[in-house]
Amino acid sequence: MAVPKKRTSKAKKNQRKANWKKKGVHAAQKSLSLAKSMLQGKPTSFVYSVYVEDE
Template sequence: MAVPKKRTSKSKSRSRKANWKNKTTISSQKAISLAKSLLTGKPNSFIYLRNSDYNNNSNPEVDVKN
């Protein structure tokens, strides 16, 4: 089993934790933004078919999961 040779400094471990938290914050903000755009009915970065569009569409290659 691998064992670290020296103890990691507090500043290094705190900066790694801060980077990890910033990544989660950014991804959560993107998810909230996407959800808001879907609720308003004007999505710009996400393409999807509604059920009525799917029933009228004759393209069998489009897969929509409900």
């Protein structure tokens, strides 16, 4: 017979939500930092080509 599961506490729910939001904030900060370094012309975390061949 099916039995109802126990309710998740508010604290646990809020903790999960905070972690989920923090991931997004971290990704946004990382992408902004990468964009700033590309604009300054000093990228160190990756290699990319600036020159594009026009046909």
